[in-house]
Amino acid sequence: MSARPKVPTQGPKPPFWRDPAKRALVFQLLLVAGVAAFLLTIIGNTQANLAARGITTGFGFLNDTAGFGIVQTLIDYSSQSTYGRTFVVGLLNTLLVGGLGVLAATIVGFIVGIARLSPNWLISRLANGYIEIFRNIPLLLQIFFWYFAVLRAMPSARDSMSFGEVIFLNVRGLYLPQPLFESGFGLIPLAFVVAIVASIALTIWNKRRHEATGKRLPAGWISLALIVGLPLGVLVVTGVPVTWEVPELRGFNFRGGITVIPEFLALWLALSIYTASFIAEIVRSGIQAISHGQTEAAQALSLPQGLVLRLVVIPQALRVIIPPLTSQYLNLIKNSSLATAIGYPDLVSVFAGTTLNQTGQAIEVIAMTMAVYLTISLLVSMFMNWFNARVALVER
Amino acid sequence: MSYKNNKLVMLTSVAALVLGASATTQAATLDDTRERGVVQCGVSDGLPGFSAPDDQGEWQGIDVEVCRAVAAAVFGDAEAVRYVPLNAVERFTALQSGEVDVLSRNTTWTTTRDTTLGLNFAGVTFYDGQGFMVSKDLGVSSVEELDGAAICIQAGTTTELNVADYFRAHDMQFDPIVFDTSEQTVGGFEAGRCDVLTSDTSQLAALRIQLSDPDNAMILPEVISKEPLGPVVRQGDDQWFNIVKWSLFAMLNAEELGISSDNVDEMLNSENPNVARLLGQDSNFGEGMGLSADWAYNIISQVGNYAEIYDRNVGMDSPLQIERGINELWNNGGIQYAPPVR
């Protein structure tokens, strides 16, 4: 340990087991040897077991035909596709529910967290009730609740709930109209991109102008109007090169349009609601961590309440909020693996479930699955560290 | 410097030593089983008629009877079994790793399982095929009319593959709704999550009686696959393989020779040389398997012949009411055929 003071040099040289540096070296070598021995034993055992039982190994199975169907695929997939493709399908489904879950959880979490601090007693109590109820019940139970108790109570396909005859909800899922793009549609994403770039430019310009002159435009609203309005405007001007495919009941099920399967709905709802209760607590404590002096000083400058929040409290609170927020995002993505309990075809369900079972190659499949989650974890925490560093730069 | 890693090192090396030392040569399953005093038998985690615990928590079903037969052959005591309920995902690993000695869990005999998983199928307890169950409200009378249907399937089974093949071959579309357990599958069907429930026809019969309104569900006539279900053992232990295989054959031969649990004691005096050989009266066929001469007598007196276990668990004396059909003996129009004891 470096904290230990140096031994005086005079006198007989101490025996090597009293020399910290040498002792450290010996211990570390022993540790390496121990870990290596442990790993080698395990590898040896596994190889012996696999050989003794005649189990096939290697990643060759990834090129074999999978032979089973998957209900929700973001890329082309049929039962003739390979096991390797089931991996990609599962991964994309995991990312889909993870991404949308992060989005919804953040929005709900911030709203509830701020409501928790509302001066309105009732609103604050309601927010508190939400937090205390949802974060103290296991996520798996909540998933079951949404899936087996709520979505199972929906009407059958023939008596679907209908919203304006274009959106349908029944026990098989949520059916949305799907936009079908015609030629000339490319302009709309272009307009979208232009609007986003313009908004960013506007925000930067507005900030500079604000710092220089003290005048500011409501840049947020203008940006929103741009991002929504510009693509819509282009849509109208170019004569709407898009038609909507409305789902309709044909045979057993609704056909056409976009189908959101109930497994997805249940998982997404449960993940978002559960994680939002944690995010709300993080937001609350983040805002509360800002010293009252900050708020009072801002009020003394007669900033309106909205600007006190936007310019003084939230930028500082974000520094406190972001690190725990990151780990909640990671938790959400990891928790999406509970999909397997209700059969949403995510990575664990499709790949570590069905594929593992059909091929029997447990080690390869589990290792690949774990590697994916590790990579996602590392990427998200790297991104968040970068973001964190940027936010922290504001500090003097 | 710290002693902390010293501890770690000690722990890991001790662990390595323990593991290393115990990695002895593979002992014969029969010896292990004898030493333990019970047969460890992997069964399904709840499928009425095949293996499910009854109200008292006792395991019942035709798969369970196979375990009991093996125990009767080995120990002369059909109750010397420890049941390990396994789900579809765990079942092969549990057998490969030695957690169970025999897997009797309505498992279909396929090439992959027989060759690349290191398993051996010891025989067929039940010849089955995949069928479809629909609600009568749907107004469907054939699988051909199921284009576009949502189908509930249990994950990791051969049925998952068969249904994909069948629909592709007939150029039809379907939505696979996959569940982990048979309970969830039937729950999904009941709630209307899917139009069709597919599984082995015997399982469909078992699942149908679990519905709240069994009369409203019907099983379609088509059978789209071959599903020979039987007990499985690890590769590499021929003696144990033989014991399981012949425990099953003993029950089939007993039915063929007219020996049942009721008359087995009278049959000990039978003039029929086939009966005498099976019951170990004038020869010892148990010896070749490391068993006693009365191995088959123990099976028949304590468990029964094939007809008895069939009727009791899945046949006419059970709630499932499945006809013998192809599971009749070969001389009765079925395909159950056991090699002779000779």
Added chain:
Amino acid sequence: MIHNRTMIEARPAPSGTIGPIAWLRANLFSGPINSIFTLLGLYLLYVLLMPTIQWALINADWIGTSREDCSRTGACWVFINARIGQFIYGLYPGSEIWRVNLTFVTFAALIAWLAIPRLPFKHWVAAVALLGFPLFAYFLLYGGHFGLDVVETHRWGGLMLTLVLAVVGMVAALPIGVLLALGRRSHMPIVKSFCVVFIEFWRGVPLITVLFMASVMLPLFMPTGVSVDRLVRALIGITLFQSAYMAEVVRGGLQAIPRGQEEAAAALGMNYWKRMGLIVLPQALKMMIPGIVNTFISLFKDTTLVMIIGLFDLLGIVQAALSDSRWLGFSLEGYIFAGLMFWIFCFSMSRYSQYLERKLHTGHKR
């Protein structure tokens, strides 16, 4: 010079600032926007609560033994009544249930002793709870000694299994977590990187894959012929997973102790283990208790995942009971019961941890 030596009577506050009306005005109707929010909130409460109370209490059936006793429109709590034994004890044999009860009572007594601040001999009780109790519980629950029949682990289930998984996972993970946290702060590069990799690995993967690994792969790692009970396999997985989270809690506690403490101890000539064991850890442990309780809460909730590998914890057994053909269609009741059980445990623990946090942080907070 003082004219009047008597104090003036305290006058009541102005009537506009006290009383229920003023409270309402200040807290619920302080402005037009706030009033709208209040009304919306009231409406939301009404919409959510009224049908729930109607269903769960007023129109519910409470007494009976079978499905036929549930004739009313509300909830059928008869279902829970009929199954309560299974939900708590799993398939534990009826004649042996006293063993589970005795374990529960002992456990509750130990925890209560530790949680109530005034009671003495905390250290001894803690030592008993951490070292003696697990052995006691093992002999009592599993049996096989002292004339008790063996109860195989596959008969364990329900709330009992949930508690066993959570408590054992916690007790086993704590020492490993402490070692990992110390290792992560170590100056020896190999020890440090080993601990970092170990911690980050287990924190980066979902518990469910860990459980899959424990149930499907662990048997392949073992020497031929060695088989491990599936409950023990799940426990190994949970412990490894939990120890990584515990290590981070411990690290947080260690970081809160000023370096001077360790340096002062070093100056007195203490070696590493004495410095840690006598100076740093006892102080850090106190700081860590809220974190440990919070980790325990999440572990307690995470134990529900074992049902995916085929163990019947509280949620698993409720889920299994729901598919009983005699009791189909009562999933809402089942989930609400399980949810309530988990909620009571988790909520009281989180309240306790908040109380501790307030007790430990006596800073100037507004």
